[in-house]
Structures are given as C-alpha cells and as structure tokens.
Amino acid sequence: xxxxxxxxxxxxxxxxxxxxxxxxxxxxxxxxxxxxxxxxxxxxxxxxxxxxxxxxxxxxxxxxxxxxxxxxxxxxxxxxxxxxxxxxxxxxxxxxxxxxxxxxxxxxxxxxxxxxxxxxxxxxxxxxxxxxxxxxxxxxxxxxxxxxxxxxxxxxxxxxxxxxxxxxxxxxxxxxxxxxxxxxxxxxxxxxxxxxxxxxxxxxxxxxxxxxxxxxxxxxxxxxxxxxxxxxxxxxxxxxxxxx
Numbered sequence: 001x002x003x004x005x006x007x008x009x010x011x012x013x014x015x016x017x018x019x020x021x022x023x024x025x026x027x028x029x030x031x032x033x034x035x036x037x038x039x040x041x042x043x044x045x046x047x048x049x050x051x052x053x054x055x056x057x058x059x060x061x062x063x064x065x066x067x068x069x070x071x072x073x074x075x076x077x078x079x080x081x082x083x084x085x086x087x088x089x090x091x092x093x094x095x096x097x098x099x100x101x102x103x104x105x106x107x108x109x110x111x112x113x114x115x116x117x118x119x120x121x122x123x124x125x126x127x128x129x130x131x132x133x134x135x136x137x138x139x140x141x142x143x144x145x146x147x148x149x150x151x152x153x154x155x156x157x158x159x160x161x162x163x164x165x166x167x168x169x170x171x172x173x174x175x176x177x178x179x180x181x182x183x184x185x186x187x188x189x190x191x192x193x194x195x196x197x198x199x200x201x202x203x204x205x206x207x208x209x210x211x212x213x214x215x216x217x218x219x220x221x222x223x224x225x226x227x228x229x230x231x232x233x234x235x236x237x238x239x240x241x242x243x244x
Contacts, residue, residue, distance in 0.1 A: 005167040007182055008032040014186040015195045029167055035188050036181070037163045044160035045081055048213035051174050053087055054159040060091065060142070060151040063122065067153070070137030079138050080157055083107060083131045087156040089140075091126060095150040105129055108143065116143065124148045180208040 002010075008029055012018040024032065043049040058067065058075045070079035080086050092101040106128040113119075113130035123144035130141040142153075161173060171178055183205035190197045 001170045001172060002178060003167065004033065004036065004164045004169045004171065005029065007171060007178065007185070008036065008167070010182045011186040011189060012193075014182065014201060015190055015193055017193050017195060031192065032185070032189055033164070033167060035192075036185055039181075039185060039188055040161050040163055044078075047085075047158060049209065050158040050160045051177075051212070052159055053156055056155050056157070057092075057152045058155070060126075060146055060148075060153050062147050062149040063145060065120070065141065065145050067140045067142075068137040069131070069140050069155075073137040075140060075153070075155060077155065077157055078159055078162070079136070080131065080133065082133050083109075085158065086131060087158060089129050089156070090154040091146075092152050092154060093148065093150055094152055101154060105142070107131070113141065113143070119143070120145065122147050125151070176208065176211050180205075180212055183208045 009018060009024055011032065012024055012028070013020070018024060054077065056075065056077050067074040069075040069077065071077075073079075086107070088104045089107070090101050090104045092099050102125070105126050108116075108128045108130040110130070110132075119141075121144045124147055126142035126144060126146045128143045130143065132139045132141070140153075161177065171181075183201065187197055187202055187205045
C-alpha cells in the first residue's frame with residue numbers, strides 16, 4: 001500500500017519536477033501535504049466523491065431539546081456540512097426486544113422549524129428533525145422533543161475521505177481513489193511549482209475523479225409526495241420495483 005509521502009512524490013513526478021529516484025525535500029513535502037488535505041476537505045462537499053454511508057447511533061436523553069453533531073459531539077461523527085448531507089435519521093426503542101428501528105422521521109427545513117410556534121412541545125417519540133449546520137459542531141433538534149427514556153437516535157451520513165494526519169499514513173481507500181488523488185493533486189500543485197499544466201494531465205485528473213462517481217451512485221425510492229399533493233392523493237416514497 002502506498003503512503004501519503006509516496007502519493008506526493010508521484011504527483012510531483014507527474015509534473016516532471018522530480019525525476020525517477022528523486023525524493024521531494026521536507027519543505028516541498030510539507031507544502032504538498034497541506035494542499036492534499038485542503039483538496040480532500042473540498043471533496044467532502046461533493047457528494048459523488050463520497051463512497052460510504054455510515055450508520056451511527058446515539059442515546060436520546062428524555063426531554064433534551066438538541067444535540068451537538070460533529071467530532072467529539074453528542075452525535076460523534078464527522079460534522080455534516082448541511083441538512084442535505086444527512087441521508088436520514090431514524091430512532092429505535094431499546095425497551096423492545098429485538099430492538100426495532102422505526103421508519104425515518106421527517107426532515108424540517110429552516111422555514112418549517114422557524115414556523116413552529118411551540119418548539120418546547122413534547123411527545124414520547126419524535127416525528128421530525130431540524131439540523132442547523134452550526135460550527136464547529138452542528139446542532140440537531142428533534143421535534144416534538146422526545147420524553148421516552150429508552151430511545152436511541154440513528155443517523156445515516158455519507159462520510160468523506162478523512163484528512164490525512166502524517167506523511168507516513170497508509171492510503172487505504174477503494175479502487176480509483178489513489179489515482180484520482182495523485183492526478184488532481186498534481187494539477188493543484190502546478191502553479192506553486194511554476195509548471196504549465198499538461199492538458200493530458202488535466203484530462204486524466206478529470207476522468208479519474210469522474211470515475212469515483214460510479215460506485216457513489218445508489219438506487220433510491222421514487223418520492224411522489226409532491227405530485228400526489230397536487231392531486232389530493234396519498235404521499236410518500238414509492239418503490240419502483242413493487243409499485244407500493
């Protein structure tokens with residue numbers, strides 16, 4: 001498996017600022033390392049460069065109105081950058097055996113949550129949630145505020161490639177990511193090294209990144225709620241395979 005140091009060296013060789021057998025200086029490695037993590041951070045905002053959806057549970061405290069979401073938060077995951085970065089939130093009752101995961105509760109837009117006149121309203125189970133992308137941790141508001149003492153929240157979030165911590169880190173990512181990182185890092189580094197970017201390299205970087213979108217695409221149920229509301233019919237997701 002290649003390391004981050006190997007990846008940086010490969011990118012610099014693509015720019016022809018390193019020859020075979022040469023290694024970058026410590027300063028060059030440090031600069032490239034910062035650029036690599038900046039690029040990875042920007043990819044976290046792009047849904048089609050994210051290859052995994054992580055399921056995480058947390059304890060719902062009776063009558064607690066909100067939860068911090070992010071590294072070290074009450075929902076200890078990578079901070080979702082926006083409500084759209086959350087694929088779904090459900091809950092499960094641990095008093096039921098076996099534990100039963102209830103269907104997803106409905107997301108609320110900022111306008112919908114703002115329009116709620118009694119935000120302190122309580123109920124045994126939540127029926128919706130509102131996520132505010134506060135920083136450094138996001139804030140999740142269940143509504144109504146659940147009073148049951150045996151609930152766990154379940155959140156499904158597409159989780160991006162994390163930032164690298166050291167040049168010696170081993171790159172353990174699905175097929176295609178190593179090439180995409182190499183090629184796109186080379187394009188990103190070219191101005192700093194005063195190199196005119198080869199059009200073939202730019203094309204290769206684009207194609208390598210585009211291929212990452214193929215495994216990121218997932219089958220989804222067709223949501224007919226909007227159309228159904230226009231005609232006064234039922235609403236909710238429709239399974240295109242069963243017709244239900």
